[in-house]
Amino acid sequence: MVAVAPRPQNPIDAVAQSRAVRHFGKLIGLAGAIAIGMVVVLWTAEPTYAPLYSNLSGRDATQVADTLMSRNIDFKLDAGTGALLVDQAKLAEARLLLASQGLPEGSAKGLEMLQQDQGLGTSQFIETARYNHALEAELVRSVEAIRAVEKARVHLAIPEQSIFIRNRTKPSASVVVKLYPGRVLNPGQVEAIVQMIASSIPALEASAVKVVDQFGRLLTDDGDAGMALTSRQFDYTRKLEDKFVDRIINLLQPIVGEGRVNAQVAAQLDFSAVESTREAYDPERSVIRSEQISEEESRNLNQAFGIPGALSNQPPAAAVVEAGADGDQAGAADAAPPIPGNQNRSATRNYEVDRVISHTSNPVGTVQRLSVAVVIDDKQVVGDDGGVSKTPYSDAEIERFSNLVKETIGFDVNRGDSVSIVNASFLEVEKPVPAPVPAWKSLLEETWLVNLIKQVLGAIGVIIVYFVFVRPLLRSLSFKQGDADAPAQTVGGPANMQVMAAGQAMPGQNPAIPNLGADPNAQLANFKRRDATYEQKVDMARSLVMDDPARVANVMKQWVSEE
Numbered sequence: 001m002v003a004v005a006p007r008p009q010n011p012i013d014a015v016a017q018s019r020a021v022r023h024f025g026k027l028i029g030l031a032g033a034i035a036i037g038m039v040v041v042l043w044t045a046e047p048t049y050a051p052l053y054s055n056l057s058g059r060d061a062t063q064v065a066d067t068l069m070s071r072n073i074d075f076k077l078d079a080g081t082g083a084l085l086v087d088q089a090k091l092a093e094a095r096l097l098l099a100s101q102g103l104p105e106g107s108a109k110g111l112e113m114l115q116q117d118q119g120l121g122t123s124q125f126i127e128t129a130r131y132n133h134a135l136e137a138e139l140v141r142s143v144e145a146i147r148a149v150e151k152a153r154v155h156l157a158i159p160e161q162s163i164f165i166r167n168r169t170k171p172s173a174s175v176v177v178k179l180y181p182g183r184v185l186n187p188g189q190v191e192a193i194v195q196m197i198a199s200s201i202p203a204l205e206a207s208a209v210k211v212v213d214q215f216g217r218l219l220t221d222d223g224d225a226g227m228a229l230t231s232r233q234f235d236y237t238r239k240l241e242d243k244f245v246d247r248i249i250n251l252l253q254p255i256v257g258e259g260r261v262n263a264q265v266a267a268q269l270d271f272s273a274v275e276s277t278r279e280a281y282d283p284e285r286s287v288i289r290s291e292q293i294s295e296e297e298s299r300n301l302n303q304a305f306g307i308p309g310a311l312s313n314q315p316p317a318a319a320v321v322e323a324g325a326d327g328d329q330a331g332a333a334d335a336a337p338p339i340p341g342n343q344n345r346s347a348t349r350n351y352e353v354d355r356v357i358s359h360t361s362n363p364v365g366t367v368q369r370l371s372v373a374v375v376i377d378d379k380q381v382v383g384d385d386g387g388v389s390k391t392p393y394s395d396a397e398i399e400r401f402s403n404l405v406k407e408t409i410g411f412d413v414n415r416g417d418s419v420s421i422v423n424a425s426f427l428e429v430e431k432p433v434p435a436p437v438p439a440w441k442s443l444l445e446e447t448w449l450v451n452l453i454k455q456v457l458g459a460i461g462v463i464i465v466y467f468v469f470v471r472p473l474l475r476s477l478s479f480k481q482g483d484a485d486a487p488a489q490t491v492g493g494p495a496n497m498q499v500m501a502a503g504q505a506m507p508g509q510n511p512a513i514p515n516l517g518a519d520p521n522a523q524l525a526n527f528k529r530r531d532a533t534y535e536q537k538v539d540m541a542r543s544l545v546m547d548d549p550a551r552v553a554n555v556m557k558q559w560v561s562e563e
Contacts, residue, residue: 033469037462044458048450049085052094053104060104071097088447132156139197148183172208173197179213190219233271236365241265247408260377268369274362282354289352296344370409370417377426393423
Protein backbone atom coordinates (compact mmCIF):
# COMPACT_ATOMS: atom_id res chain seq x y z
CA MET A 1 0.00 0.00 0.00
CA VAL A 2 1.21 3.42 -0.98
CA ALA A 3 -0.27 6.44 0.76
CA VAL A 4 -1.20 9.34 -1.41
CA ALA A 5 -0.92 12.73 0.16
CA PRO A 6 -4.05 14.95 -0.19
CA ARG A 7 -3.74 17.68 -2.76
CA PRO A 8 -4.22 21.26 -1.52
CA GLN A 9 -7.64 22.67 -2.53
CA ASN A 10 -8.94 26.20 -3.05
CA PRO A 11 -10.89 27.42 0.03
CA ILE A 12 -13.76 28.66 -2.11
CA ASP A 13 -14.00 25.29 -3.88
CA ALA A 14 -13.79 23.56 -0.56
CA VAL A 15 -16.70 25.56 0.80
CA ALA A 16 -18.70 25.05 -2.41
CA GLN A 17 -18.08 21.28 -2.28
CA SER A 18 -18.81 20.96 1.40
CA ARG A 19 -21.74 18.86 2.50
CA ALA A 20 -23.59 21.72 4.19
CA VAL A 21 -23.49 23.95 1.11
CA ARG A 22 -24.61 21.15 -1.16
CA HIS A 23 -27.45 20.22 1.14
CA PHE A 24 -28.47 23.85 1.43
CA GLY A 25 -28.50 24.23 -2.38
CA LYS A 26 -30.59 21.10 -2.71
CA LEU A 27 -33.08 22.42 -0.17
CA ILE A 28 -33.31 25.73 -2.10
CA GLY A 29 -33.96 23.81 -5.33
CA LEU A 30 -36.61 21.72 -3.59
CA ALA A 31 -38.31 24.85 -2.25
CA GLY A 32 -38.24 26.42 -5.73
CA ALA A 33 -39.77 23.31 -7.25
CA ILE A 34 -42.52 23.31 -4.63
CA ALA A 35 -43.17 27.01 -5.31
CA ILE A 36 -43.43 26.37 -9.06
CA GLY A 37 -45.87 23.55 -8.39
CA MET A 38 -48.00 25.77 -6.17
CA VAL A 39 -48.07 28.48 -8.84
CA VAL A 40 -49.21 25.96 -11.42
CA VAL A 41 -51.91 24.64 -9.10
CA LEU A 42 -53.18 28.13 -8.30
CA TRP A 43 -53.18 29.04 -12.00
CA THR A 44 -55.31 26.04 -12.83
CA ALA A 45 -57.67 26.75 -9.95
CA GLU A 46 -58.13 30.41 -10.90
CA PRO A 47 -61.42 30.93 -12.86
CA THR A 48 -61.57 32.52 -16.29
CA TYR A 49 -62.55 36.19 -15.96
CA ALA A 50 -64.51 38.17 -18.55
CA PRO A 51 -65.33 41.90 -18.63
CA LEU A 52 -68.66 42.70 -17.00
CA TYR A 53 -69.18 46.16 -18.56
CA SER A 54 -66.85 48.39 -20.51
CA ASN A 55 -66.45 52.18 -20.28
CA LEU A 56 -67.99 52.47 -16.83
CA SER A 57 -67.72 55.77 -15.04
CA GLY A 58 -66.12 55.91 -11.60
CA ARG A 59 -69.44 56.31 -9.85
CA ASP A 60 -71.06 53.41 -11.69
CA ALA A 61 -68.02 51.19 -11.10
CA THR A 62 -68.19 51.88 -7.36
CA GLN A 63 -71.88 51.02 -7.18
CA VAL A 64 -71.41 47.87 -9.23
CA ALA A 65 -68.49 46.75 -7.05
CA ASP A 66 -70.52 47.30 -3.86
CA THR A 67 -73.39 45.26 -5.26
CA LEU A 68 -71.11 42.38 -6.27
CA MET A 69 -69.44 42.31 -2.87
CA SER A 70 -72.80 42.25 -1.12
CA ARG A 71 -73.76 39.15 -3.11
CA ASN A 72 -70.37 37.42 -2.66
CA ILE A 73 -69.52 37.48 -6.36
CA ASP A 74 -65.78 37.52 -6.96
CA PHE A 75 -64.43 40.19 -9.29
CA LYS A 76 -61.19 41.97 -10.06
CA LEU A 77 -60.06 45.12 -11.83
CA ASP A 78 -58.12 45.04 -15.05
CA ALA A 79 -54.89 46.96 -14.50
CA GLY A 80 -54.75 48.11 -18.12
CA THR A 81 -58.31 49.28 -18.85
CA GLY A 82 -59.79 49.51 -15.35
CA ALA A 83 -62.73 47.33 -16.36
CA LEU A 84 -64.50 45.05 -13.91
CA LEU A 85 -63.80 41.37 -14.55
CA VAL A 86 -66.13 38.64 -13.29
CA ASP A 87 -65.94 34.86 -13.46
CA GLN A 88 -67.23 33.85 -16.87
CA ALA A 89 -69.45 31.19 -15.34
CA LYS A 90 -71.22 33.87 -13.24
CA LEU A 91 -71.28 36.61 -15.89
CA ALA A 92 -74.95 36.22 -16.83
CA GLU A 93 -75.99 36.02 -13.17
CA ALA A 94 -74.08 39.21 -12.31
CA ARG A 95 -75.63 41.14 -15.20
CA LEU A 96 -79.13 40.05 -14.24
CA LEU A 97 -78.47 41.10 -10.65
CA LEU A 98 -77.25 44.54 -11.69
CA ALA A 99 -80.10 45.01 -14.15
CA SER A 100 -82.64 44.26 -11.41
CA GLN A 101 -81.15 47.10 -9.34
CA GLY A 102 -80.95 49.53 -12.26
CA LEU A 103 -77.17 49.49 -12.58
CA PRO A 104 -75.24 50.93 -14.20
CA GLU A 105 -77.11 54.20 -14.16
CA GLY A 106 -74.90 56.00 -16.69
CA SER A 107 -73.10 59.28 -16.43
CA ALA A 108 -75.84 61.33 -18.09
CA LYS A 109 -79.10 61.68 -16.20
CA GLY A 110 -82.29 62.35 -18.05
CA LEU A 111 -85.67 63.39 -16.79
CA GLU A 112 -84.99 61.58 -13.50
CA MET A 113 -82.92 64.56 -12.40
CA LEU A 114 -86.16 66.52 -12.20
CA GLN A 115 -87.23 64.18 -9.40
CA GLN A 116 -84.39 65.38 -7.22
CA ASP A 117 -84.90 68.02 -4.59
CA GLN A 118 -84.74 71.40 -6.33
CA GLY A 119 -84.43 73.47 -3.21
CA LEU A 120 -86.41 76.52 -2.17
CA GLY A 121 -84.16 79.11 -3.78
CA THR A 122 -84.06 77.67 -7.29
CA SER A 123 -84.65 80.33 -9.92
CA GLN A 124 -86.57 79.96 -13.12
CA PHE A 125 -83.35 80.15 -15.11
CA ILE A 126 -81.90 77.16 -13.22
CA GLU A 127 -85.11 75.19 -13.70
CA THR A 128 -85.09 75.90 -17.45
CA ALA A 129 -81.42 74.94 -17.76
CA ARG A 130 -82.02 71.74 -15.80
CA TYR A 131 -84.96 70.86 -18.01
CA ASN A 132 -82.93 71.48 -21.20
CA HIS A 133 -80.11 69.32 -19.86
CA ALA A 134 -82.59 66.57 -19.09
CA LEU A 135 -83.88 66.74 -22.67
CA GLU A 136 -80.33 66.50 -23.98
CA ALA A 137 -79.66 63.43 -21.84
CA GLU A 138 -82.83 61.74 -23.08
CA LEU A 139 -81.91 62.43 -26.69
CA VAL A 140 -78.41 61.06 -26.04
CA ARG A 141 -79.92 57.80 -24.84
CA SER A 142 -82.08 57.59 -27.95
CA VAL A 143 -79.14 58.23 -30.29
CA GLU A 144 -76.91 55.71 -28.48
CA ALA A 145 -79.61 53.08 -29.01
CA ILE A 146 -78.48 52.91 -32.64
CA ARG A 147 -76.17 49.94 -33.05
CA ALA A 148 -73.35 51.77 -34.84
CA VAL A 149 -73.14 54.59 -32.25
CA GLU A 150 -70.88 54.07 -29.25
CA LYS A 151 -71.33 57.46 -27.60
CA ALA A 152 -73.25 60.63 -28.42
CA ARG A 153 -73.68 64.18 -27.21
CA VAL A 154 -76.59 66.49 -27.99
CA HIS A 155 -76.53 70.28 -27.65
CA LEU A 156 -79.82 72.16 -27.76
CA ALA A 157 -80.05 75.89 -28.39
CA ILE A 158 -83.55 76.86 -27.30
CA PRO A 159 -83.78 80.68 -27.08
CA GLU A 160 -86.28 82.48 -24.93
CA GLN A 161 -89.18 83.46 -27.15
CA SER A 162 -90.45 87.00 -27.42
CA ILE A 163 -94.09 87.97 -27.25
CA PHE A 164 -93.74 89.53 -30.70
CA ILE A 165 -93.91 87.03 -33.52
CA ARG A 166 -91.52 88.95 -35.75
CA ASN A 167 -88.81 88.87 -33.06
CA ARG A 168 -88.99 85.16 -32.32
CA THR A 169 -85.92 82.98 -32.93
CA LYS A 170 -86.16 79.37 -33.99
CA PRO A 171 -84.30 76.73 -31.92
CA SER A 172 -81.43 74.63 -33.27
CA ALA A 173 -79.57 71.48 -32.26
CA SER A 174 -76.24 69.76 -32.90
CA VAL A 175 -75.27 66.12 -32.40
CA VAL A 176 -71.78 64.64 -31.99
CA VAL A 177 -71.58 60.87 -32.43
CA LYS A 178 -68.68 58.51 -31.75
CA LEU A 179 -68.98 55.38 -33.84
CA TYR A 180 -67.62 51.93 -33.14
CA PRO A 181 -64.42 51.06 -35.04
CA GLY A 182 -65.19 49.91 -38.56
CA ARG A 183 -68.79 51.16 -38.59
CA VAL A 184 -70.40 54.07 -40.41
CA LEU A 185 -73.76 55.79 -40.47
CA ASN A 186 -75.55 55.58 -43.80
CA PRO A 187 -77.58 58.59 -45.03
CA GLY A 188 -80.80 56.93 -43.91
CA GLN A 189 -79.61 56.62 -40.32
CA VAL A 190 -78.37 60.22 -40.30
CA GLU A 191 -81.74 61.40 -41.59
CA ALA A 192 -83.47 59.32 -38.91
CA ILE A 193 -81.40 61.00 -36.17
CA VAL A 194 -82.21 64.44 -37.59
CA GLN A 195 -85.94 63.76 -37.80
CA MET A 196 -86.05 62.24 -34.31
CA ILE A 197 -84.43 65.29 -32.72
CA ALA A 198 -86.50 67.73 -34.79
CA SER A 199 -89.68 65.96 -33.70
CA SER A 200 -88.69 66.04 -30.03
CA ILE A 201 -88.30 69.83 -29.72
CA PRO A 202 -91.20 72.19 -30.48
CA ALA A 203 -90.69 74.53 -33.46
CA LEU A 204 -87.36 72.85 -34.33
CA GLU A 205 -86.90 72.36 -38.06
CA ALA A 206 -84.93 69.47 -39.51
CA SER A 207 -82.68 71.87 -41.41
CA ALA A 208 -81.51 73.35 -38.07
CA VAL A 209 -80.13 69.99 -36.83
CA LYS A 210 -76.51 69.17 -37.62
CA VAL A 211 -74.80 65.81 -37.04
CA VAL A 212 -70.99 65.51 -36.72
CA ASP A 213 -68.91 62.36 -36.17
CA GLN A 214 -65.81 61.92 -33.99
CA PHE A 215 -63.53 62.86 -36.91
CA GLY A 216 -65.16 66.27 -37.34
CA ARG A 217 -66.99 65.35 -40.54
CA LEU A 218 -70.39 66.92 -41.14
CA LEU A 219 -72.84 64.12 -41.86
CA THR A 220 -75.80 66.40 -42.68
CA ASP A 221 -75.37 68.54 -45.77
CA ASP A 222 -78.35 70.49 -47.05
CA GLY A 223 -76.31 72.65 -49.40
CA ASP A 224 -77.51 70.76 -52.46
CA ALA A 225 -81.10 69.72 -51.92
CA GLY A 226 -81.44 68.82 -55.59
CA MET A 227 -78.59 66.32 -55.34
CA ALA A 228 -80.14 64.76 -52.26
CA LEU A 229 -83.40 64.37 -54.16
CA THR A 230 -81.52 62.82 -57.07
CA SER A 231 -79.95 60.30 -54.72
CA ARG A 232 -83.36 59.26 -53.46
CA GLN A 233 -84.64 58.97 -57.00
CA PHE A 234 -81.67 56.77 -57.92
CA ASP A 235 -82.32 54.51 -54.94
CA TYR A 236 -85.98 54.20 -55.88
CA THR A 237 -85.10 53.42 -59.50
CA ARG A 238 -82.60 50.76 -58.48
CA LYS A 239 -85.09 49.20 -56.09
CA LEU A 240 -87.72 49.05 -58.84
CA GLU A 241 -85.25 47.50 -61.29
CA ASP A 242 -84.20 44.88 -58.74
CA LYS A 243 -87.83 44.06 -58.17
CA PHE A 244 -88.38 43.42 -61.87
CA VAL A 245 -85.21 41.32 -62.07
CA ASP A 246 -86.34 39.15 -59.16
CA ARG A 247 -89.73 38.61 -60.75
CA ILE A 248 -88.16 37.54 -64.07
CA ILE A 249 -85.66 35.17 -62.44
CA ASN A 250 -88.29 33.64 -60.16
CA LEU A 251 -90.50 33.03 -63.19
CA LEU A 252 -87.91 31.46 -65.52
CA GLN A 253 -85.70 29.69 -63.01
CA PRO A 254 -88.06 26.74 -62.38
CA ILE A 255 -88.17 26.16 -66.16
CA VAL A 256 -84.53 26.48 -67.21
CA GLY A 257 -82.93 25.49 -63.91
CA GLU A 258 -81.31 27.22 -60.96
CA GLY A 259 -78.47 29.54 -61.87
CA ARG A 260 -79.16 29.26 -65.63
CA VAL A 261 -80.89 32.57 -66.17
CA ASN A 262 -79.73 36.13 -65.70
CA ALA A 263 -81.70 39.33 -66.26
CA GLN A 264 -81.13 43.05 -66.18
CA VAL A 265 -83.76 45.79 -66.29
CA ALA A 266 -83.24 49.46 -67.12
CA ALA A 267 -86.16 51.67 -66.09
CA GLN A 268 -86.75 55.27 -67.04
CA LEU A 269 -88.95 57.01 -64.51
CA ASP A 270 -90.59 60.40 -64.49
CA PHE A 271 -90.12 62.17 -61.15
CA SER A 272 -91.64 65.51 -62.21
CA ALA A 273 -94.54 66.58 -59.99
CA VAL A 274 -97.35 68.01 -62.17
CA GLU A 275 -100.64 69.38 -60.86
CA SER A 276 -103.35 70.76 -63.22
CA THR A 277 -106.80 72.24 -62.70
CA ARG A 278 -109.40 72.18 -65.49
CA GLU A 279 -112.83 73.81 -65.66
CA ALA A 280 -115.19 72.77 -68.53
CA TYR A 281 -118.71 73.92 -69.55
CA ASP A 282 -121.31 71.94 -71.45
CA PRO A 283 -123.62 74.31 -73.40
CA GLU A 284 -126.05 71.53 -74.27
CA ARG A 285 -127.03 70.93 -70.72
CA SER A 286 -128.67 73.75 -68.76
CA VAL A 287 -131.28 73.89 -66.00
CA ILE A 288 -133.33 76.90 -64.83
CA ARG A 289 -132.12 77.69 -61.39
CA SER A 290 -134.43 80.73 -60.71
CA GLU A 291 -136.96 82.82 -62.63
CA GLN A 292 -138.43 86.27 -61.82
CA ILE A 293 -141.30 87.86 -63.84
CA SER A 294 -142.35 91.52 -63.39
CA GLU A 295 -145.54 93.04 -65.04
CA GLU A 296 -146.52 96.75 -64.87
CA GLU A 297 -149.65 98.49 -66.35
CA SER A 298 -150.54 102.21 -66.19
CA ARG A 299 -153.44 104.29 -67.69
CA ASN A 300 -153.36 107.97 -68.83
CA LEU A 301 -156.10 109.58 -66.65
CA ASN A 302 -157.09 113.23 -66.57
CA GLN A 303 -154.58 115.23 -64.76
CA ALA A 304 -155.65 117.04 -61.64
CA PHE A 305 -155.58 120.84 -61.47
CA GLY A 306 -156.11 123.40 -58.74
CA ILE A 307 -154.90 123.71 -55.26
CA PRO A 308 -153.25 120.53 -54.07
CA GLY A 309 -155.48 118.66 -51.79
CA ALA A 310 -157.46 115.53 -51.54
CA LEU A 311 -160.15 116.77 -53.89
CA SER A 312 -157.90 118.39 -56.41
CA ASN A 313 -155.79 115.25 -56.75
CA GLN A 314 -158.79 113.17 -57.67
CA PRO A 315 -160.01 113.37 -61.22
CA PRO A 316 -163.63 114.20 -61.79
CA ALA A 317 -166.04 111.41 -62.10
CA ALA A 318 -167.12 110.32 -65.50
CA ALA A 319 -170.20 111.93 -66.88
CA VAL A 320 -173.31 109.85 -66.85
CA VAL A 321 -175.85 110.33 -69.56
CA GLU A 322 -179.36 109.82 -68.50
CA ALA A 323 -181.44 107.39 -70.42
CA GLY A 324 -183.64 108.86 -73.16
CA ALA A 325 -187.16 108.28 -73.74
CA ASP A 326 -186.43 105.38 -75.90
CA GLY A 327 -184.23 103.84 -73.26
CA ASP A 328 -180.93 104.14 -75.25
CA GLN A 329 -178.79 104.47 -72.15
CA ALA A 330 -176.25 101.81 -73.13
CA GLY A 331 -175.52 103.39 -76.47
CA ALA A 332 -174.72 106.69 -74.84
CA ALA A 333 -172.29 105.00 -72.53
CA ASP A 334 -170.53 103.20 -75.33
CA ALA A 335 -170.08 106.39 -77.16
CA ALA A 336 -167.69 107.64 -74.38
CA PRO A 337 -163.95 107.73 -75.51
CA PRO A 338 -161.54 104.99 -74.05
CA ILE A 339 -158.93 105.87 -71.45
CA PRO A 340 -155.35 105.49 -72.84
CA GLY A 341 -152.95 103.08 -70.85
CA ASN A 342 -149.25 101.89 -70.68
CA GLN A 343 -148.09 98.26 -69.91
CA ASN A 344 -144.55 96.96 -69.06
CA ARG A 345 -143.59 93.29 -68.52
CA SER A 346 -140.11 91.88 -67.70
CA ALA A 347 -138.87 88.38 -66.84
CA THR A 348 -135.46 87.31 -65.38
CA ARG A 349 -134.38 83.65 -65.64
CA ASN A 350 -131.15 82.18 -64.15
CA TYR A 351 -129.87 78.99 -65.78
CA GLU A 352 -127.49 76.48 -64.08
CA VAL A 353 -124.90 75.76 -66.73
CA ASP A 354 -123.14 72.32 -66.63
CA ARG A 355 -119.53 72.91 -65.40
CA VAL A 356 -116.76 70.41 -64.63
CA ILE A 357 -113.75 71.36 -62.44
CA SER A 358 -110.96 68.73 -62.28
CA HIS A 359 -107.72 68.89 -60.27
CA THR A 360 -105.13 66.39 -61.47
CA SER A 361 -101.92 65.55 -59.61
CA ASN A 362 -99.72 63.16 -61.56
CA PRO A 363 -97.91 60.55 -59.43
CA VAL A 364 -94.16 60.93 -58.97
CA GLY A 365 -91.98 58.15 -60.28
CA THR A 366 -94.16 56.89 -63.10
CA VAL A 367 -92.56 54.42 -65.50
CA GLN A 368 -91.81 55.95 -68.88
CA ARG A 369 -89.93 53.06 -70.46
CA LEU A 370 -88.61 49.61 -69.59
CA SER A 371 -85.71 47.85 -71.27
CA VAL A 372 -85.25 44.19 -70.35
CA ALA A 373 -82.30 41.96 -71.28
CA VAL A 374 -82.41 38.25 -70.40
CA VAL A 375 -79.70 35.64 -70.95
CA ILE A 376 -80.66 31.95 -70.74
CA ASP A 377 -78.24 29.03 -70.62
CA ASP A 378 -78.49 26.18 -73.11
CA LYS A 379 -80.84 23.33 -72.36
CA GLN A 380 -79.30 20.25 -70.80
CA VAL A 381 -80.21 16.98 -72.46
CA VAL A 382 -79.47 13.57 -70.97
CA GLY A 383 -78.34 11.05 -73.62
CA ASP A 384 -78.97 7.34 -73.78
CA ASP A 385 -75.57 6.64 -72.28
CA GLY A 386 -76.30 8.87 -69.31
CA GLY A 387 -74.13 11.74 -70.50
CA VAL A 388 -75.34 15.32 -70.27
CA SER A 389 -75.07 17.60 -73.29
CA LYS A 390 -76.20 21.15 -73.98
CA THR A 391 -78.65 22.05 -76.72
CA PRO A 392 -79.84 25.57 -77.65
CA TYR A 393 -83.50 26.41 -77.18
CA SER A 394 -85.71 26.62 -80.25
CA ASP A 395 -87.24 29.84 -81.53
CA ALA A 396 -90.66 28.79 -80.31
CA GLU A 397 -89.32 28.31 -76.78
CA ILE A 398 -87.54 31.66 -76.89
CA GLU A 399 -90.77 33.28 -78.03
CA ARG A 400 -92.62 31.65 -75.17
CA PHE A 401 -90.02 32.95 -72.71
CA SER A 402 -90.39 36.41 -74.23
CA ASN A 403 -94.16 36.38 -73.74
CA LEU A 404 -93.73 35.33 -70.12
CA VAL A 405 -91.28 38.16 -69.48
CA LYS A 406 -93.57 40.71 -71.13
CA GLU A 407 -96.48 39.65 -68.97
CA THR A 408 -94.28 39.78 -65.88
CA ILE A 409 -93.08 43.37 -66.35
CA GLY A 410 -96.37 44.72 -67.70
CA PHE A 411 -95.11 45.30 -71.24
CA ASP A 412 -96.61 48.37 -72.92
CA VAL A 413 -95.96 49.11 -76.59
CA ASN A 414 -97.10 52.72 -76.25
CA ARG A 415 -94.36 53.39 -73.73
CA GLY A 416 -91.73 51.96 -76.04
CA ASP A 417 -90.81 48.98 -73.82
CA SER A 418 -88.37 46.45 -75.23
CA VAL A 419 -87.52 42.86 -74.28
CA SER A 420 -84.46 41.02 -75.56
CA ILE A 421 -83.82 37.34 -74.76
CA VAL A 422 -80.56 35.67 -75.79
CA ASN A 423 -79.78 31.97 -75.53
CA ALA A 424 -76.07 31.32 -74.84
CA SER A 425 -73.98 28.63 -73.17
CA PHE A 426 -72.85 29.57 -69.69
CA LEU A 427 -69.33 28.87 -68.48
CA GLU A 428 -69.11 26.23 -65.81
CA VAL A 429 -67.81 27.86 -62.67
CA GLU A 430 -66.92 25.67 -59.76
CA LYS A 431 -68.51 26.82 -56.59
CA PRO A 432 -66.00 27.30 -53.79
CA VAL A 433 -66.48 24.79 -51.04
CA PRO A 434 -66.27 26.49 -47.67
CA ALA A 435 -63.62 25.02 -45.47
CA PRO A 436 -65.13 23.12 -42.57
CA VAL A 437 -64.69 24.75 -39.23
CA PRO A 438 -62.56 22.53 -37.01
CA ALA A 439 -64.40 21.11 -34.08
CA TRP A 440 -61.67 22.19 -31.70
CA LYS A 441 -62.25 25.85 -32.51
CA SER A 442 -65.88 25.63 -31.46
CA LEU A 443 -64.95 23.61 -28.40
CA LEU A 444 -62.41 26.20 -27.28
CA GLU A 445 -65.29 28.65 -26.83
CA GLU A 446 -66.74 26.45 -24.10
CA THR A 447 -65.83 27.60 -20.60
CA TRP A 448 -65.81 24.15 -19.05
CA LEU A 449 -63.40 22.86 -21.68
CA VAL A 450 -61.00 25.78 -21.14
CA ASN A 451 -60.99 25.11 -17.40
CA LEU A 452 -60.42 21.40 -18.01
CA ILE A 453 -57.47 22.13 -20.31
CA LYS A 454 -55.96 24.43 -17.68
CA GLN A 455 -56.27 21.73 -15.02
CA VAL A 456 -54.72 19.08 -17.29
CA LEU A 457 -51.82 21.40 -18.18
CA GLY A 458 -51.33 22.20 -14.50
CA ALA A 459 -51.19 18.50 -13.61
CA ILE A 460 -48.67 17.87 -16.38
CA GLY A 461 -46.58 20.79 -15.13
CA VAL A 462 -46.58 19.43 -11.59
CA ILE A 463 -45.50 15.99 -12.85
CA ILE A 464 -42.68 17.52 -14.89
CA VAL A 465 -41.48 19.54 -11.89
CA TYR A 466 -41.52 16.43 -9.74
CA PHE A 467 -39.53 14.24 -12.13
CA VAL A 468 -37.10 16.97 -13.19
CA PHE A 469 -36.38 18.65 -9.86
CA VAL A 470 -37.92 16.94 -6.85
CA ARG A 471 -37.11 13.29 -7.57
CA PRO A 472 -33.39 13.80 -8.33
CA LEU A 473 -33.04 15.92 -5.20
CA LEU A 474 -34.71 13.29 -3.05
CA ARG A 475 -32.52 10.53 -4.50
CA SER A 476 -29.36 12.56 -3.95
CA LEU A 477 -30.32 13.18 -0.33
CA SER A 478 -31.19 9.54 0.30
CA PHE A 479 -28.04 8.01 -1.22
CA LYS A 480 -25.64 10.67 0.11
CA GLN A 481 -23.52 10.80 -2.97
CA GLY A 482 -21.23 13.28 -1.31
CA ASP A 483 -19.78 10.60 1.03
CA ALA A 484 -19.22 8.14 -1.79
CA ASP A 485 -17.32 10.70 -3.90
CA ALA A 486 -14.99 11.86 -1.12
CA PRO A 487 -11.33 10.84 -1.68
CA ALA A 488 -9.47 8.65 0.70
CA GLN A 489 -7.90 10.61 3.50
CA THR A 490 -5.17 9.73 5.92
CA VAL A 491 -5.60 9.82 9.62
CA GLY A 492 -2.86 10.67 12.11
CA GLY A 493 -0.08 11.68 9.70
CA PRO A 494 2.30 9.86 7.40
CA ALA A 495 3.41 7.34 9.99
CA ASN A 496 -0.03 6.23 11.02
CA MET A 497 -1.73 6.57 7.60
CA GLN A 498 -4.75 4.34 7.21
CA VAL A 499 -5.99 3.53 3.79
CA MET A 500 -9.17 1.66 2.99
CA ALA A 501 -8.65 -1.65 1.36
CA ALA A 502 -9.43 -2.12 -2.28
CA GLY A 503 -12.25 -4.55 -1.59
CA GLN A 504 -13.93 -2.43 1.15
CA ALA A 505 -17.16 -0.67 0.22
CA MET A 506 -17.88 2.96 0.99
CA PRO A 507 -20.83 3.90 3.17
CA GLY A 508 -24.03 3.90 1.08
CA GLN A 509 -22.40 1.71 -1.62
CA ASN A 510 -23.31 -1.80 -2.60
CA PRO A 511 -20.87 -4.18 -0.83
CA ALA A 512 -20.78 -6.42 -3.91
CA ILE A 513 -19.16 -3.67 -5.95
CA PRO A 514 -15.62 -2.73 -4.96
CA ASN A 515 -14.77 0.91 -4.57
CA LEU A 516 -12.27 1.73 -7.27
CA GLY A 517 -11.55 5.10 -5.77
CA ALA A 518 -10.35 3.54 -2.45
CA ASP A 519 -7.20 2.12 -4.02
CA PRO A 520 -4.47 4.76 -3.74
CA ASN A 521 -2.59 3.12 -6.59
CA ALA A 522 -5.62 3.20 -8.89
CA GLN A 523 -5.73 5.85 -11.53
CA LEU A 524 -9.41 6.58 -10.75
CA ALA A 525 -8.22 9.04 -8.13
CA ASN A 526 -6.78 11.22 -10.90
CA PHE A 527 -10.30 11.86 -12.25
CA LYS A 528 -10.92 14.29 -9.39
CA ARG A 529 -8.01 16.50 -10.37
CA ARG A 530 -9.30 19.79 -11.70
CA ASP A 531 -6.21 20.42 -13.81
CA ALA A 532 -6.55 17.10 -15.69
CA THR A 533 -7.38 17.46 -19.36
CA TYR A 534 -9.88 15.46 -21.34
CA GLU A 535 -7.16 13.40 -23.05
CA GLN A 536 -5.58 12.56 -19.71
CA LYS A 537 -8.90 11.37 -18.34
CA VAL A 538 -9.46 9.22 -21.42
CA ASP A 539 -6.03 7.63 -21.04
CA MET A 540 -6.73 7.02 -17.35
CA ALA A 541 -10.01 5.32 -18.19
CA ARG A 542 -8.37 3.07 -20.78
CA SER A 543 -5.57 2.01 -18.46
CA LEU A 544 -8.11 1.35 -15.71
CA VAL A 545 -10.13 -0.92 -17.97
CA MET A 546 -7.03 -2.81 -19.07
CA ASP A 547 -5.74 -3.24 -15.50
CA ASP A 548 -8.90 -4.57 -13.93
CA PRO A 549 -11.61 -5.36 -16.55
CA ALA A 550 -13.66 -7.51 -14.19
CA ARG A 551 -14.12 -4.72 -11.68
CA VAL A 552 -15.07 -2.28 -14.43
CA ALA A 553 -17.57 -4.80 -15.82
CA ASN A 554 -19.23 -5.11 -12.41
CA VAL A 555 -19.48 -1.33 -12.13
CA MET A 556 -21.05 -1.02 -15.57
CA LYS A 557 -23.48 -3.82 -14.74
CA GLN A 558 -24.52 -1.98 -11.59
CA TRP A 559 -25.01 1.28 -13.51
CA VAL A 560 -27.16 -0.46 -16.10
CA SER A 561 -29.29 -2.10 -13.43
CA GLU A 562 -29.81 1.25 -11.67
CA GLU A 563 -30.94 2.93 -14.88
